[in-house]
Amino acid sequence: MSANLSALFYLISGILFILALRGLSSPETSRKGNYFGIAGMVIAIIVTFLSVGNFGPGFIYVLAFLLVGGSVGAFIAFRIPMTAMPELVAGFHSLVGLAAVFVAISAFLKPEAFNLGLVGNIKLASLIEMSLGAAIGAITFSGSIIAFLKLRGIMSGAPITFKGQHLLNLILGLAIVFLIYYLCISQSSNIFWTVVLISFLVGVLIIIPIGGADMPVVISMLNSYSGWAAAGIGFTLENTALIITGALVGSSGAILSYIMCKGMNRSFFNVILGGWGATDQTSSSKSNEQKPVKNGNADDAAFLMKNASSVIIVPGYGMAVAQAQHALREMVDSLKKNGVKVSYAIHPVAGRMPGHMNVLLAEANVPYDEVFELEEINNDFANCDVAYVIGANDVTNPVAKSDPQSPIYGMPVLDVEKSKSVLFVKRSLSPGYAGIDNDLFYRDNTLMLFADAKKMTEEIVKSL
């Protein structure tokens, strides 16, 4: 296949990828969008086979590797529980990163296969592009592995910080830039390997200081990095499909990071530099013993909700941990039978990744038009009878609106306290991730339900 013709096909597959993302503007069009994405991928792979034109025994091996990898991927995709989506996505990002590193290594070892010159005399632009691709890919890989370990609970979610951390990262970052410059002059393979190794290290170092609840930002950021790595390789290979895709994925991840940071009212650098909560804990968690709370049980909750005319559910990460989404849905069904109007309010940073709660509710067969974003529903709390907070904490804390001293001051929160009564399911009075006591616990209209989210919801279903 001629180079021009295959370039046109790569363009088509790039356009199909754009349409795949475009489809996600609404759930109805999204399924079609996914098929566009698959079509784009199939075209890209077939065109590559045809343009390489080598159907010898090597081709059989390629197919074999493709099938083995594909079966593993398909197996994971069907088996993974929806609550584990954040770690799955982190794991997948690491694979893209590593694949980018491998392709870059391969291009460095055998540049003539990619039309990039000869070993020891690679075109300058290609050398810069492939080393950038390799460096970003390596950072994506090791960073995603750390994110995966933290999300999976294999590694503690607490931020790991040490003295001079930021200085060290800065030095390593500058070292990468300097080494790439030196690589361009010397074409030395040792320097290339050093760049890759340092980048692996940087990936680990930039993710360890970031705490568990900042994971939505981290995952989005790594998503973005994997895109830039792909784009770097795309420039090296002069491949339009890769360049377009890299740019799409890179900007998508960047936008998601921005949305998540905004949901926490923090700057991107504040999150990246890490260690929230570690510094503020001492000042905030004092004197919460004396304040009285109202303690309720499942019967009280059932009574309140049955007699309400409208209920808003506020789910958070705790719901995912307790796997309470199905029980919740049952509860809502029996409430609806009693003529109660129920809707769901989702905070942008609820859960461990963007849109996490929406997927879990969808899994439990909650129709998506009953689920609302913060801006859409926040005014409705004032007219609602009961707010049922299940597994959320910091995102409901009224302190964010009233106390300029609080570390979460200015963060957009759900106005849960405005509803006539609040039911707060929680295992204990312990503060949330931010280490801040939630003022909502001590309000007159709040009834605390101390229990596991799933058990409590099931008991309420029984009492209804």
Added chain:
Amino acid sequence: MEIDPFIFRLSIFILSIFVGYYVVWSVTPSLHTPLMSVTNAISSVIIVGAIIAALAGSSQNFFETSNIFGFLAILLAAVNIFGGFLVTQRMLQMYKKKK
């Protein structure tokens, strides 16, 4: 003077960032998780480079170091392609409207 083809690729890249910017802002927040899994799947189009790397060189000796890295990259990218698209499909199938 002729324009370096690199400039054309850079133009495609920059314009695609803009396209990405507008397209992603129009994605409904409730689909942000499928957005992440599908962007993950499509970024695995890097498999294109992996295939070229794996098949480079003579057909008798396709297990040189550079080929092996190519094959490994195919393996990783294939996990992502199948896993990414299928899990996205699985999620999207769950989004239903009120009956």
